[in-house]
Amino acid sequence: MPVSNSIRAAAPEIAEWRRDFHRNPELLYDVHRTASVVAEKLRAFGLDRVETGIGRTGVVGVLHGRAGAGTRTVALRADMDALPIHEITGKPWSSAVPGKMHACGHDGHTAMLLGAARQLAETRAFEGTIVFIFQPAEEGGGGARTMLEDGLLDRFPFDEVYGLHNMPGLDVGRFAIRPGPIMAAADVFRIDLEGRGGHAAKPHATIDPVLVGSHIVTALQSIVSRTVDPLSAAVVSVTEFHAGDTSNVIPQTAWLGGTVRTLDAGVRSFIEERLRHIVASTAAVFGATAEVGYRRGYPVTVNDPRAARFAADVARKVVGDAAVSETADPMMGAEDFAYFLERRPGAYIFMGNGPSAGLHHPAYDFDDEAIAYGSSWWVALAEEALAR
Ligand SMILES: [Zn+2]
Numbered sequence: 296m297p298v299s300n301s302i303r304a305a306a307p308e309i310a311e312w313r314r315d316f317h318r319n320p321e322l323l324y325d326v327h328r329t330a331s332v333v334a335e336k337l338r339a340f341g342l343d344r345v346e347t348g349i350g351r352t353g354v355v356g357v358l359h360g361r362a363g364a365g366t367r368t369v370a371l372r373a374d375m376d377a378l379p380i381h382e383i384t385g386k387p388w389s390s391a392v393p394g395k396m397h398a399c400g401h402d403g404h405t406a407m408l409l410g411a412a413r414q415l416a417e418t419r420a421f422e423g424t425i426v427f428i429f430q431p432a433e434e435g436g437g438g439a440r441t442m443l444e445d446g447l448l449d450r451f452p453f454d455e456v457y458g459l460h461n462m463p464g465l466d467v468g469r470f471a472i473r474p475g476p477i478m479a480a481a482d483v484f485r486i487d488l489e490g491r492g493g494h495a496a497k498p499h500a501t502i503d504p505v506l507v508g509s510h511i512v513t514a515l516q517s518i519v520s521r522t523v524d525p526l527s528a529a530v531v532s533v534t535e536f537h538a539g540d541t542s543n544v545i546p547q548t549a550w551l552g553g554t555v556r557t558l559d560a561g562v563r564s565f566i567e568e569r570l571r572h573i574v575a576s577t578a579a580v581f582g583a584t585a586e587v588g589y590r591r592g593y594p595v596t597v598n599d600p601r602a603a604r605f606a607a608d609v610a611r612k613v614v615g616d617a618a619v620s621e622t623a624d625p626m627m628g629a630e631d632f633a634y635f636l637e638r639r640p641g642a643y644i645f646m647g648n649g650p651s652a653g654l655h656h657p658a659y660d661f662d663d664e665a666i667a668y669g670s671s672w673w674v675a676l677a678e679e680a681l682a683r
């Protein structure tokens with residue numbers, strides 16, 4: 296089925312919902328207004344069950360297909376939260392809240408899944424059950440994990456799960472996906488160094504944490520360049536270096552901060568271990584002490600190969616063979632959807648947002664022309680997943 300005619304007809308209305316979310320951005324778990332609009336619409340569409348407050352402010356809708364037929368359940372997920380960025384698009388639907396904006400297109404994701412939910416509820420042309428997941432706190436808050444910890448899988452069991460993200464730079468009407476890792480794991484570290492402070496003119500009487508930190512920054516660059524297989528993607532970036540207050544004092548302490556991005560769980564653990572080892576031994580060489588705080592963030596988002604193929608097959612039916620790539624490059628950004636894929640097979644696909652500003656940029660805006668494609672993909676995905 297190509298772009299659904301009824302979705303095409305509904306697209307202007309879905310765009311209005313999108314612009315309403317855009318005007319009213321909310322951060323992390325504080326998505327009360329968005330969640331209540333979502334729940335209200337799902338109830339109005341006639342879903343069989345709508346529950347709020349899952350994982351603090353998540354919303355889940357359940358829709359059964361033709362009575363008595365089918366036992367399988369597919370979950371479709373959208374994210375609802377915005378970012379702490381001051382919008383500069385100047386669009387009529389610009390954020391009404393200074394310092395907050397939908398700069399990642401989650402307004403579009405939520406509206407498109409709502410559009411699909413209405414269509415699927417009207418036609419119920421599937422067998423089995425659809426679970427619609429609207430999650431809070433994708434932008435660094437682990438909303439997916441919180442929903443899972445709140446019993447999402449026990450209360451709304453599902454067999455497979457799908458997610459979609461818009462992609463600036465990819466033409467509207469195109470989809471891109473890959474089997475295996477598609478988004479990176481994102482970890483953060485902080486290294487606290489303690490040397491011996493003193494007069495800058497008597498360095499021999501000090502242990503200089505600035506020099507120690509500098510050696511650590513350099514040595515950490517050897518992890519990716521000299522110990523990780525060049526065919527495995529990884530990033531180690533030191534993004535902060537704090538030390539000292541004035542020109543004639545060698546400080547007592549310094550601290551470094553940064554991030555590690557990986558596409559493989561084994562590489563991820565290896566880099567953490569190497570980082571700890573390099574920091575401890577480099578500090579020891581200079582007689583300083585070091586403490587490493589290493590916090591694991593979102594895991595690698597890994598597409599199940601069969602589900603990725605299926606998601607691409609559905610996209611080809613909606614937009615044609617030439618508009619779908621199954622060899623998308625993985626991205627070193629991280630995605631909360633990874634937690635769902637750790638628990639159930641499924642896939643995460645990119646959908647073109649055209650030549651817009653990049654994600655998380657203050658001039659970014661979701662392209663409403665993409666709505667017909669995204670909502671149609673969701674409808675076709677659910678119908679086909681539950682026709683098998
Ligand atoms: Zn984002």
Ligand SMILES: [Zn+2]
Pocket residue numbers: 399400401433460
């Ligand atoms: Zn996003």
